[in-house]
Amino acid sequence: MAAAILRPYVRPEVSWIVAHHGLFQNYYYVHHLGGDRHARDRLRDHPWFDACVHFCAAWDQCSFDPDYSHESLEYFEPLVRRTFSRTPHDPRYPAASG
Numbered sequence: 001m002a003a004a005i006l007r008p009y010v011r012p013e014v015s016w017i018v019a020h021h022g023l024f025q026n027y028y029y030v031h032h033l034g035g036d037r038h039a040r041d042r043l044r045d046h047p048w049f050d051a052c053v054h055f056c057a058a059w060d061q062c063s064f065d066p067d068y069s070h071e072s073l074e075y076f077e078p079l080v081r082r083t084f085s086r087t088p089h090d091p092r093y094p095a096a097s098g
Helices: 002-006 012-028 039-043 049-064 073-085
Strands: none
Touching: 002 012, 012 039, 012 049, 039 049
16 A cells, blocks of 8 residues: 555655565564565565665664664654655656645
8 A cells, every 4th residue: 555655756666665565574574473484585586676675674674673763753744745745757646736
């Protein structure tokens, strides 16, 4: 769902990473629950595979550490507003108004 919301406003690489990061995040824990931590390997030939591996290792994985230093949600509000107020990359989507 998040990838679909972001898709008109970000590079295709970014929306692909958001869409697939759950599968890639499984690498870190799913084997403890009997799952296949290497399930992401079916996408290994995709041009954005390494970028998604990096996103999960450098950013997503850290978010599970309660002691990880982070900014408040309010810190990101201007970025979110700028992102969703710009003209979508894809002309099939209308620009936000207001």
